[in-house]
Amino acid sequence: MSAAKTELEGPDLKEGIALAEIADGGMVVGHADGKPVLLVRRGEELFAVSGRCTHYGGPLAKGLVVGDEVRCPWHHACFSLRTGEALRAPALSDLPRWRVERREGRVYVTEKLAAPPVEARAPRAATTPASPAQHPESVLILGGGAAGNSAAETLRREGYAGPVTVIEAGPDAPYDRPNLSKDYLAGTAKEEWIPLRSASFYEQHGIEVLTGRRAAAIDVNGKRMTLDDGSERRFGALLLATGADPVHLPGAVDTGRRVHYLRTLADSRAIIAAAADARRAVVLGASFIGLE
DSSP: OOOOOOOOOSOBGGGOEEGGGSOTTOEEEEEETTEEEEEEEETTEEEEEESBOTTTOOBGGGSEEETTEEEOTTTOOEEETTTOOEEETTOOSOOOEEEEEEETTEEEEEEEEOOOOGGGSOOOSSOOOOOGGGSOSOEEEEOOSHHHHHHHHHHHHTTOOSOEEEEESSSSOSBOGGGGGTHHHHTOSOGGGOBSSOHHHHHHTTEEEEESOOEEEEETTTTEEEETTSOEEEOSEEEEOOOOOOOOOSSOOOOSSSOOOOSSHHHHHHHHHHHTSOSOOOOOOOSHHHHO
16 A cells, blocks of 8 residues: 555664663664564553554654554554554554563563454443444445545444445545555556455455445435435445545636546546646645645
């Protein structure tokens, strides 16, 4: 997913480091087994996790440690230091972890640990767990971007066993939209890096992904949605995660080879094709996407 290079820095933590060199709440960047490792101290507890965010490879040492969590400085992905669990989007995958041992005033990062079982993961915000009888009979998610995808994965991760369907108007979802104005548009990221997950992942987790369909009508009381092809989908719960569209120019504007909007993978492909023989470009909008 990430095009960021992984360069090792700091000490080899398998060789050990003095405990006194790690302040309470402090972080040490190092490596173990040829992988970047972040060593964090919280009181008398020590944690060792991957030094790179699983979203775009952001350096976690430049982020924040809050309680027993570490937050990426780039896009604010959040991970549990105890379990490595990805607690907040845009992170999809958990952080790898290593065992930490203390001997004679020194700290050693030793073996890489297996992922913990679901029941051992960090607790979520304090809520009253719903019983199976309180769960909706099915969940329909309208929108196949990062939010819709994360919602579907979270439902499965937290034990929801009912039908989950993601409906996306475009043909290529779910994929990583931020890459469309970054590495992919620049030609430094392969298109196979764009999808958030493989088709087999959704099959394995029982998540139906329906692309190329739009909602034509929603009957909230009747709990059913009519799609643009006339078919109907019933739902126990509905999540609207359609995201935002760029502001369009007023009036009729030719959006062929000369004027382009950037939101979808198809848009990014069209801009790349148009730029092949263009001599000048004008970008309207100076926020993050325009500047990128």
